[in-house]
Amino acid sequence: MLKKPRLFTAGPTPLHPEAIRAAAGPVPYHRTPEFAACFDRIQFGLRDAFRTQGPVAVLTSSGTGAMEAALASLFSAGDRVVVVAGGKFGARWVEIAVAYGLEVLELTLAPGELVVPADVAVMVEHSAPVRGLFLTASETSTGTICDVRAIVDAVRDVEPEVVTVVDAITSVGALPIATDEWGLEAVVGGAQKAFMIPPGLAFVACSPRGWELIGNRSASPRYYLDLAKYAASAEKSQTPFTPGIGLLLALEASLKAIDEVGGIQALERNADRLATACRAAMVALDLQLLSSAPSPAVTAIKAPVSGTGPDIVAAMRDHYGAQLSGGQGELKDHIFRIGHIGYVDDLDLLAVLAALEGVLADRGHDVSMGAGMAAAVASLASGQGHEGSTR
């Protein structure tokens, strides 16, 4: 029996065929006018994706490296910051901030809980002066979004100078984030999510004020992760250090492919309608979502019997070749997650839902076979979720 390996994780995500092709050949030397032109095209596409006019730093690193670059380039030891931590990646902001000697106030959420913007503002006001605010636009570990714009607006009412840094690694290309319009000092993205290329690159976009603050030089020690170096090199259509050249060729191709299907907005709509259909299927299958504010990038689903999350993930992989994400940390046994960010289409979603119905029925769960599929098909046909990009 053939079994094609298929990725339904929250990252890495399936690669775009044009990206595979672009990265498949020899690697060119990068200090040439040809490569500079390629880098400029990449900058153009990334500015669109992050909704910014300024340069977008392109780091050869995982997303975590770019998170650290944003923090170290904007903050110094002793700065008091508020971190909204709703899961593993919110906790990562705390860990990095602690490593750099920041004074961290943590607003901890229950897994899947939607943060109330006013609660963040109250915490900031009561802890004044607060210099920084760290958010996770889409918390991948719980499949939960937050309303970045509303939080920033509420916090600025009480602390106008607050410096906002957003982990948008699984948001860009799924949940619209407007770096410049919303005045976000730093927004972090990653390659292996909506950008449809292999992991190894990460991005930081900054509002004009963000770049200005970075130019003022924080006291945090840094060199490779110094965003000022990336901005200065981008002016010359280069990176400060030898980049992942093959990955940049892939990125150029995937940005072109994204443009051809209608740009980043089309990608956001695609993720949103798949997420909407996925949730409709879960309701029809009587499965519960972990999140009260579910993400367009990844859906976190409670295992029907507590403790069976890993078994469902294993069965999906072993029987169908479909790789889901399991839970992380304390959620390990209790949830499984289906990714639908990036290069995923309707048929992919229907296929994974059909497999899930089969796996659940195999395990003796009371599944009304076909109910999830039918709900998803109806949702996709109705165009629900189409308004994702205007959220």
Added chain:
Amino acid sequence: MLKKPRLFTAGPTPLHPEAIRAAAGPVPYHRTPEFAACFDRIQFGLRDAFRTQGPVAVLTSSGTGAMEAALASLFSAGDRVVVVAGGKFGARWVEIAVAYGLEVLELTLAPGELVVPADVAVMVEHSAPVRGLFLTASETSTGTICDVRAIVDAVRDVEPEVVTVVDAITSVGALPIATDEWGLEAVVGGAQKAFMIPPGLAFVACSPRGWELIGNRSASPRYYLDLAKYAASAEKSQTPFTPGIGLLLALEASLKAIDEVGGIQALERNADRLATACRAAMVALDLQLLSSAPSPAVTAIKAPVSGTGPDIVAAMRDHYGAQLSGGQGELKDHIFRIGHIGYVDDLDLLAVLAALEGVLADRGHDVSMGAGMAAAVASLASGQGHEGSTR
């Protein structure tokens, strides 16, 4: 006229075809037993390359990121260190050390000058207490090696506890570096040199004492570049953050290919005999080397008329599609460099030498056409340089 693009730079270097093939397909999910097995095979190959028994940290970053990881994981602000700086990459150690608040004593060399081990020892002794020593085994900007073992031995005579960190980015696979036997606390390598894969990964190997010191935790702030995290994850056959998965697949394939031609020693011999032949050709062409201790990885050649370095590099690229490296910084106008590290063979070298003769003659230089080729052929046939690996 066809013109195949060919890389003769000091990095990126030509890719091994098996590495291209391995990285050409879809990217698998990395938190699986299959990927862990792949990572273990990579660890096995890297331990061989760095001559170490311990784990080798695999960072998704450029080589500079790994240099910084070694420094930040071993040193704290205020530590006094000696840096032997013979060019751009020695200067990079100084820049990173300054960024982290280390007290830096710089032993500056003229471009191409061989450092005398006793001079380093004298500097360390006169500046006691010195906690760290930073070396560049092969300074790519000038094509110059240093005798790492002799320097370390001399310095340990006067400062037994000195912590030695070696930039071996263009040394591993060309110039033997014995991490454990020589007691090097950290040795840094890069993917796009002898490992025949695209840029985007970098490595740090450590002696047992090096890992012990890293376990003691320096005071330098760090998170993504914290080597302790990489060692802990390697125990579980993983990386701490989502790695460049495609590049790791390529690395697995290239390490297998290296093993099949006789291991890292065969690669070192290959580079050494190509370098020896390249130098013989330069002598026959009456061209002068920049370096008094030339590297097996890259040969730096003085332009026959000062100021014509960039013109020669441009002509080689435009007429023959052969990409050499130019000079960097103050050497920009005065030298050009031919790389022969990694996936380069005799015919590659002869081809680039023939093209160089043509370009020089075109420019009116007094070239005895064929003399360089003949000297190189004779050198290759004689097996000169074969003893590279026992240096």
